[in-house]
Amino acid sequence: VVFDPAVLRRGVPRALAAVVDDSKKLSAEARALAFEALRSTAGVEIGIGAASVTEIGRINILQASLLAMRRAVARLPAPPGFVLVDGDRVPPSLPCAGQAVIGGDGLCLSIAAASIVAKVVRDRAMWRLSQRHGGYGWERNAGYATADHRLALHALGPTRHHRTGFGTVRQLCLFAPAGECVDVAG
Structure with missing residues (x-):
């Protein structure tokens, strides 16, 4: 999730700031509302990245997570100027500099927003899989x-x-x- 610097200079819309929090603290309904608020806010861009079960088995969960982050950044409409990452590692080979923030989903709005997007997208994917299996x-x-x-x-x-x-x-x-x-x- 990328916030256009202009959005941050103007101030994050109050309605958005009110619903974005660490995804683990939100109910499924609150996460869905926050997800829709993020998708509909001008200046907020979302890139989704994932790694397959095969990739996880081949390169391990940490490397697969870093790969998924690189894919998410690559799927943004334009490369960001800087990234903040929840955790202790920034993926290598990003098109910009970045900083890891341990516990970032509880400290940083953009990381919290990304955690909401990731959780909602994953939960929806699991629901679709439940229909087939x-x-x-x-x-x-x-x-x-x-x-x-x-x-x-x-x-x-x-x-x-x-x-x-x-x-x-x-x-x-x-x-x-x-x-x-x-x-x-x-």
């Missing part, structure tokens, strides 16, 4: 290792959307009957 409760658990998701994994096995190298999935596969822990969906 029923039984895992993704429409409720968004893919997190909740008790119902773990039970479904044990009963149904993983899909190609599960990270089979991830500890929880790998552990469940170790205890599954022989031959049951394979990719069951395409």
